[in-house]
Amino acid sequence: MFNGKAVILVVEDSALIRMGAIDLVRSAGYEALEASNADEAIRILESRADIDLVFTDVEMPGTMDGIKLSHYIRSRWPPVKLIVASGRAILKESSLPEGSQFFSKPYGDHAIANAMATMLLGN
Template sequence: MFRGKAVILVVEDSAIIRMSAVDLVLSAGYLALEASSAEEAVRILESRTDVDLVFTDVQMPGTMDGIRLSHYIRERWPPVRLIVASGKAMLAESHLPEGSRFFSKPYNDHAITDAIGRLLSGDAG
């Protein structure tokens, strides 16, 4: 699936949390892209063919939250892996597209990087 380092798109409206998540992705050895809304994330996905995983927050401004974004990505770009996080909502993974992972905030950095590695290797567990 990869052409080198995996590319991970971080979608988070809070600039501080987004920077922290981007740092986490970079420190784990992946390439990071960032978007502050679902609409911006869709524009990035439409303009690039190298995004391997999207790590998104649930609550975001605009017409699409992270749950709707994850379903849209699964329908339009099925190979893209998905991690969804929220500090306000507790979600059962059954509310998300198959193979997605959910984490409540504050999340454990190691748990996120472990999930990224597992998803990118094809292990949804």
């Protein structure tokens, strides 16, 4: 958080859901970046060193889903916090990297905002 504002990358293939998540991130006072799939998210992570948290969907087209993406991020960028959401998959915490949080869709905006705040304050 170099400029005092946390940077959150939203990874979601549905444009409508992604726009809602971006609005949620911005209304919570954070800078929002967006990607429509894991490959795009990785390109963004490789190009920026200021991303504090990734908020990703599970089911996405491309080379990896949100679960694989979260494990890849944890191994390559360990300090980045992770929130994973899905409308279909009910995940066990054990299938996600340590320290990640899972939310079922539809999720409550307040629950997500509170999780982001808690995770980011834990830095």
